[in-house]
Amino acid sequence: MSYLEYHAKSVPTGWRKILYLHWPLILLLTAISSIGFLILYSVAGGSLTPWSQAQMERFVLGVSVMFIVAMVPIWFWRNMSVLAFLFALALLLMVEFFGVSSKGAQRWIDLGFMRLQPSEVAKIALVMVLAAYYDWLPVRKTSKPFWVIIPVLITLVPTAIVLRQPDLGTALLLMITGGAVMFAAGVHWAYFATVVAAGAGMIVAVFQSRGTTWQLLQDYQYRRIDTFLDPSRDPLGAGYNIAQSKIALGSGGWTGRGFMQGTQTRLNFLPEKQTDFIFTTLAEELGFLGGSALLLLYVLVILFCLGAALRMKDRFSALLVMGVSFTFFLFFAVNMSMVMGLAPVVGVPLPLVSYGGSAMLVLLAAFGLVQSAHVHRPR
Amino acid sequence: MRRPERDIALSRRKVSRRAMLIGAGQVGFAALLLGRMRFLQIEEASKYRLLAEENRINIRLIPPTRGRIFDRDGTPLATNEPSYRIVIVPEDAGDVAQTIERLSTIVELDADDLNRALAEIERSPPFLPVTLAERVSWDAVARVAANSVALPGISPDVGLSRRYPTQEDFAHVIGYVGPISAYDLERMEDPDQLLRIPRFQIGKVGVESKLEEVMRGSAGTKSVEVNAVGRVMRELDRQEGQSGGDLQLAVDHKLQSYVRKRLGQESASVVVMDCDTGDIRSIVSSPGFDPNLFVRGISSADYARLRDNDRRPLASKAVQDAYPPGSTFKMIASLAGLKSGIIDPTETVYCPGYLEISGRKFNCWKKTGHGSMDQTSALRESCDVYYYDLALKVGIENITEMARLLGLGKRHDIPMSAISEGLTPTKQWKEIYHGAEWVIGDSANAVIGQGYVLASPLQLAVMTARLATGRSVTPRLVKRIGDQEQPTGAGTSLGLSEDHLRQVRRGMFAVSNHRKGTAYKSRIEDEKNRMAGKTGTAQVRSALVDNDEVPWDQRDHALFVCYAPYENPKYAISVVVEHGGSGSSSAAPIARDVMLQALFDGPPPLEAYPEADREHIRELQELIKEDRPLPGDGERGQA
Known part of the structure; x- marks a missing residue:
C-alpha cells in the first residue's frame, strides 16, 4: 500500500487522533512502569533517590516521545524506516570508535542526561526496516530464496557490529528478532526448519569435537561456554549472581516478605539489584502473587498488540506492531529466565521496570509506533 | 501489480496465522516462566528461605x-599495641594491579609483603580483605584516607599487634x-x-x-x-x-639488660638464680636478636644474617646448649667422694703433672704439676690429677648419682624452648648408646667434666645454688600466671652432710679468694659480699695447643660458676663463654660483674673491686651505661 491507497476520510485527523489512541495499552504501560517506580523506591531503602525519581522523569519524557510519535502518520514512519536503520547502524559504528564501555561489553553513548545504548535503537530499527521491506515486497516473492537472503543480510549487518563489541547476548537477540519478523511475514517454514537444524547440528559438532583431534574451539572458549551454560561452575562469579537471585526469589514465598521488607536485596547480596536483577526484589518482597501479577501485565501487553496487529490493514503496520511486541516479549522473557536460572546471564533489562533510561525511552518510542499504526489504521 | 486484492488477502491470512502462532508461543513461554516462578517460590520456598x-x-x-x-x-616485656594496616578488598578494587600501583605512590610498600599479598589475592575469594601493609604509620593511614576516592577497595584497618619493648x-x-x-x-x-x-x-x-x-x-x-x-x-x-x-x-629486666650489654658480642650465656627461691633473675644468651622482627615477618635477608652468624644469635644457649662442664664438675666429684666415705679431704695426692691409668697418660692442665694436693687446694687450683685419683677410688656411679642430685642430667621444667637434658653418663648408658664397655679412662675424663658429661648453663646454675644452700632449689621463671602466684623453687634439704658441703664451699671460696685460686683476679673485695666460685674450661679440640694460636671457633669454652655472699648465699650464677679460652680469664670477670650488679641492684661501688681493677671497671661501667661496644669484642685475649 502506498500513501495514496489510504482513504483519507477513514483515518482520524487532528486532535481527534487522541481519541483513537490505544488507551488500554497506555494504561498497561503506565501500570508496569509504576511497579518499577515502587520497586526502585524500595531498593533504595525507601527513597526516591537515586533511582525512582529519575526513572519517573524518564517515563514522562518517554511518554511524551510516545505521543509525538503516535501523532505522526504511520506511512511517514514507514518511509523513514530505511533512514532509521542507517541511523542505528551509524550509532552502532560510532560506539565502536567513540563509545564508553563499562564492564567490557555494553557500550553506550553519553547524551548528557542519559546514556543511549545503540543496540536498543538497533532492535527497533531492524523491526522497522524489515516490516517496510515486506510491505514493499510482493507477497508471492516472500519465500523466494533471493528475497529471503536480503532480509537475512539486513539482520546480519547490525548483528555483526554488535558481535564485535563483543556482546553475544544482544547479537543473538537481534537475530531472533529479525527471524521473528520474517516468520510473521510468512517466509516458508522450511527455511526456519533448515536454520534450526543447521544450528543444532553446529552445536552438536562443536561439543562432539571437544577433546578430539578436530576440536573446533579453543579450550578456554569451551570453558567459557561451560560457565555460560552452567553458572554454578563459577560460584563466586556469574554463578554467584544466579545463586543469590534464586535464594532471594525463593525466600519470597506466596506473598513475599512485604513491601520494603526484603533482606536479600536490601543487603546488597544482589549485584545489579536496580537494573537487570530487579525482578528478584519484586519477587522477594511481593512474593509469587506480585511476580505473577507483573507477568500477567506483560502478557496483556503482548496480547493487546497482537489484537491490534490482526486488525491492521497493511503489512507494514501489522509486522511493525508484532515486531515491537516481540522485542518487548524478548526483553521480559530473557530477563526473567535469567533471573530464575533458566537462561545464562545476558545483560537484558526487565522492560519498563529496570532502572535505565535507554531501554525505557526506546521502548516507549517503539510503542509510539504501535500507537501511530493503531491511530492511522483505515477504518 | 496483478490481482493485488488477492495478494493482500493472502498476505493478511498468512500474517494472521503466523501472528496467532507467535502469540501462542509467547503465551506458552510466559506460562513456563509462571511455572518456574511457582516452583522456586512455592515448592522450594522453605529451602531458599533457610539459605x-x-x-x-x-x-x-x-x-x-x-x-x-x-x-x-x-x-612490660611483651605488650599489645594498636597497629595500622592497609587492606584491600579485591572485588571492590576493580583493577587490583593498578590500584596497588597507585597506592605505592603514596605509601611505601614492602616488596616481600606485596608478593605475599598478591599470592593471597589469587587464592582467596574476592570479597575477603587482604593485608597489603602492616604496621604502617598514622601518617600513611591519613594519606590513604585522603586519597580514598582514587583507591577503590583499599582501606586502613586497626588491630592489635605484639611488641617487645x-x-x-x-x-x-x-x-x-x-x-x-x-x-x-x-x-x-x-x-x-x-x-x-x-x-x-x-x-x-x-x-x-x-x-x-x-x-x-x-x-x-x-x-x-x-x-x-x-x-x-x-x-x-x-x-x-x-x-x-x-x-x-621472675626475671629482673634491669639485670637482664645489664647482662646482655656486659656480654657484648660474645657468644655466651649467663644464668642468675636466686638461691632462696630458685627465681631466675636473669637468663641471657648472647648475641641476641630483636624478636619484633619476627612478629612483622622477618625479611629473608635479616633471617639469613641471623642464621649464618657463627655466634648463633638464634640459639637459646642458656638452656638448649649442653657443654662439657669442665672443672666446674669437680665440686660434684668432691661431694661424691666425701659422701661415699672413701675420701678424706685432708689426705693429699701428689701431682707430677700427669697420672698414668692403665697404660695411658692423663695430663693435668698444669704440665709442671701441682705437687701435694689436699681437697681444698685441689679444688682451688683445679688439679686434675687429684680428681683422676678420686675417680678411680670413688667410681663413676657415685659421681653420676651426685651430679643428678645436684640437678644435672635432668630437664628443668621452665617454659622456654628446647631445654636440654644434658648428660650424666653411667656404665649402662655407654653400653646402650656406644655398645662399648665403660673403661676407667672414661671415669677419669668424666670427673674433670670432659668426655661424656654435658650440662647446660641453666643446670650449672641450679647445681651452684644447690651447693650453696644444700637444698633442692629448682628454677622458677614465671612468678605469676594470671592471678595465680606460682610456687617457688626453694626446695627441701638434699640430705647432704653439712660438713661435706662446708668442705666443698671452702674450696670454692679459695678459688676466688686465695692467692693461688684460679679466679683470684676476679675476686670481690667487699667483706660482706665475698664470692665463692669455680672456673672451668671445656675442651673443644683434643690437641694441646695454646688457645691464642688457634682460630676463634677452635678455642676452648670458658666456664665459671659462683655464688655470693659466701656466708649467706643470695645468688648463684653460671657463665659460659663459647671459645672464651679459659674460665679464669673470660668467664670469671663477667660472673663477678654480674654478681655485683645483682647484689647491689645496680652499678656496684668501685670499692667492691680489687684496687688494680677499678680503673678498668670504671671505664667498662661507663661503656655499658651508654650501651657502647666493649673493647676486644669478639677478639678477647688472655686476661
Whole structure:
C-alpha cells in the first residue's frame, strides 16, 4: 500500500487522533512502569533517590516521545524506516570508535542526561526496516530464496557490529528478532526448519569435537561456554549472581516478605539489584502473587498488540506492531529466565521496570509506533 | 501489480496465522516462566528461605587480646599495641594491579609483603580483605584516607599487634609470636577455632609458645548482618571472649639488660638464680636478636644474617646448649667422694703433672704439676690429677648419682624452648648408646667434666645454688600466671652432710679468694659480699695447643660458676663463654660483674673491686651505661 491507497476520510485527523489512541495499552504501560517506580523506591531503602525519581522523569519524557510519535502518520514512519536503520547502524559504528564501555561489553553513548545504548535503537530499527521491506515486497516473492537472503543480510549487518563489541547476548537477540519478523511475514517454514537444524547440528559438532583431534574451539572458549551454560561452575562469579537471585526469589514465598521488607536485596547480596536483577526484589518482597501479577501485565501487553496487529490493514503496520511486541516479549522473557536460572546471564533489562533510561525511552518510542499504526489504521 | 486484492488477502491470512502462532508461543513461554516462578517460590520456598537466613547472618570470631608479660617489677616485656594496616578488598578494587600501583605512590610498600599479598589475592575469594601493609604509620593511614576516592577497595584497618619493648634483652626467654602456619595447625589435635583465622598470631618460641594456651584467651563471637561483599551492615549479637592471662616473670629486666650489654658480642650465656627461691633473675644468651622482627615477618635477608652468624644469635644457649662442664664438675666429684666415705679431704695426692691409668697418660692442665694436693687446694687450683685419683677410688656411679642430685642430667621444667637434658653418663648408658664397655679412662675424663658429661648453663646454675644452700632449689621463671602466684623453687634439704658441703664451699671460696685460686683476679673485695666460685674450661679440640694460636671457633669454652655472699648465699650464677679460652680469664670477670650488679641492684661501688681493677671497671661501667661496644669484642685475649 502506498500513501495514496489510504482513504483519507477513514483515518482520524487532528486532535481527534487522541481519541483513537490505544488507551488500554497506555494504561498497561503506565501500570508496569509504576511497579518499577515502587520497586526502585524500595531498593533504595525507601527513597526516591537515586533511582525512582529519575526513572519517573524518564517515563514522562518517554511518554511524551510516545505521543509525538503516535501523532505522526504511520506511512511517514514507514518511509523513514530505511533512514532509521542507517541511523542505528551509524550509532552502532560510532560506539565502536567513540563509545564508553563499562564492564567490557555494553557500550553506550553519553547524551548528557542519559546514556543511549545503540543496540536498543538497533532492535527497533531492524523491526522497522524489515516490516517496510515486506510491505514493499510482493507477497508471492516472500519465500523466494533471493528475497529471503536480503532480509537475512539486513539482520546480519547490525548483528555483526554488535558481535564485535563483543556482546553475544544482544547479537543473538537481534537475530531472533529479525527471524521473528520474517516468520510473521510468512517466509516458508522450511527455511526456519533448515536454520534450526543447521544450528543444532553446529552445536552438536562443536561439543562432539571437544577433546578430539578436530576440536573446533579453543579450550578456554569451551570453558567459557561451560560457565555460560552452567553458572554454578563459577560460584563466586556469574554463578554467584544466579545463586543469590534464586535464594532471594525463593525466600519470597506466596506473598513475599512485604513491601520494603526484603533482606536479600536490601543487603546488597544482589549485584545489579536496580537494573537487570530487579525482578528478584519484586519477587522477594511481593512474593509469587506480585511476580505473577507483573507477568500477567506483560502478557496483556503482548496480547493487546497482537489484537491490534490482526486488525491492521497493511503489512507494514501489522509486522511493525508484532515486531515491537516481540522485542518487548524478548526483553521480559530473557530477563526473567535469567533471573530464575533458566537462561545464562545476558545483560537484558526487565522492560519498563529496570532502572535505565535507554531501554525505557526506546521502548516507549517503539510503542509510539504501535500507537501511530493503531491511530492511522483505515477504518 | 496483478490481482493485488488477492495478494493482500493472502498476505493478511498468512500474517494472521503466523501472528496467532507467535502469540501462542509467547503465551506458552510466559506460562513456563509462571511455572518456574511457582516452583522456586512455592515448592522450594522453605529451602531458599533457610539459605537466605544464612546469607544474611554471619558469625564472626572476635580475637581475644593476648596476655601481656611483665618482669618481676611490673615492667612490660611483651605488650599489645594498636597497629595500622592497609587492606584491600579485591572485588571492590576493580583493577587490583593498578590500584596497588597507585597506592605505592603514596605509601611505601614492602616488596616481600606485596608478593605475599598478591599470592593471597589469587587464592582467596574476592570479597575477603587482604593485608597489603602492616604496621604502617598514622601518617600513611591519613594519606590513604585522603586519597580514598582514587583507591577503590583499599582501606586502613586497626588491630592489635605484639611488641617487645625490651627488644633483644628477652629474645630467647620470651621468644616471639608469628602467624600460624599450616604446619602448626597440622600438628595440633582439635585446634581452637580461633587458630583458623588466617594469619592468627600464636607463640612460636619461648614463653610465648610454652604458655600459649594461657596467654591466648578465648574467642568471643558476634553475629553480624553482612551484605554480599561481606561488608558488615550491623551487629546483631555479641558474646565477649576472654582475654588471655598476663604473666609475670621472675626475671629482673634491669639485670637482664645489664647482662646482655656486659656480654657484648660474645657468644655466651649467663644464668642468675636466686638461691632462696630458685627465681631466675636473669637468663641471657648472647648475641641476641630483636624478636619484633619476627612478629612483622622477618625479611629473608635479616633471617639469613641471623642464621649464618657463627655466634648463633638464634640459639637459646642458656638452656638448649649442653657443654662439657669442665672443672666446674669437680665440686660434684668432691661431694661424691666425701659422701661415699672413701675420701678424706685432708689426705693429699701428689701431682707430677700427669697420672698414668692403665697404660695411658692423663695430663693435668698444669704440665709442671701441682705437687701435694689436699681437697681444698685441689679444688682451688683445679688439679686434675687429684680428681683422676678420686675417680678411680670413688667410681663413676657415685659421681653420676651426685651430679643428678645436684640437678644435672635432668630437664628443668621452665617454659622456654628446647631445654636440654644434658648428660650424666653411667656404665649402662655407654653400653646402650656406644655398645662399648665403660673403661676407667672414661671415669677419669668424666670427673674433670670432659668426655661424656654435658650440662647446660641453666643446670650449672641450679647445681651452684644447690651447693650453696644444700637444698633442692629448682628454677622458677614465671612468678605469676594470671592471678595465680606460682610456687617457688626453694626446695627441701638434699640430705647432704653439712660438713661435706662446708668442705666443698671452702674450696670454692679459695678459688676466688686465695692467692693461688684460679679466679683470684676476679675476686670481690667487699667483706660482706665475698664470692665463692669455680672456673672451668671445656675442651673443644683434643690437641694441646695454646688457645691464642688457634682460630676463634677452635678455642676452648670458658666456664665459671659462683655464688655470693659466701656466708649467706643470695645468688648463684653460671657463665659460659663459647671459645672464651679459659674460665679464669673470660668467664670469671663477667660472673663477678654480674654478681655485683645483682647484689647491689645496680652499678656496684668501685670499692667492691680489687684496687688494680677499678680503673678498668670504671671505664667498662661507663661503656655499658651508654650501651657502647666493649673493647676486644669478639677478639678477647688472655686476661
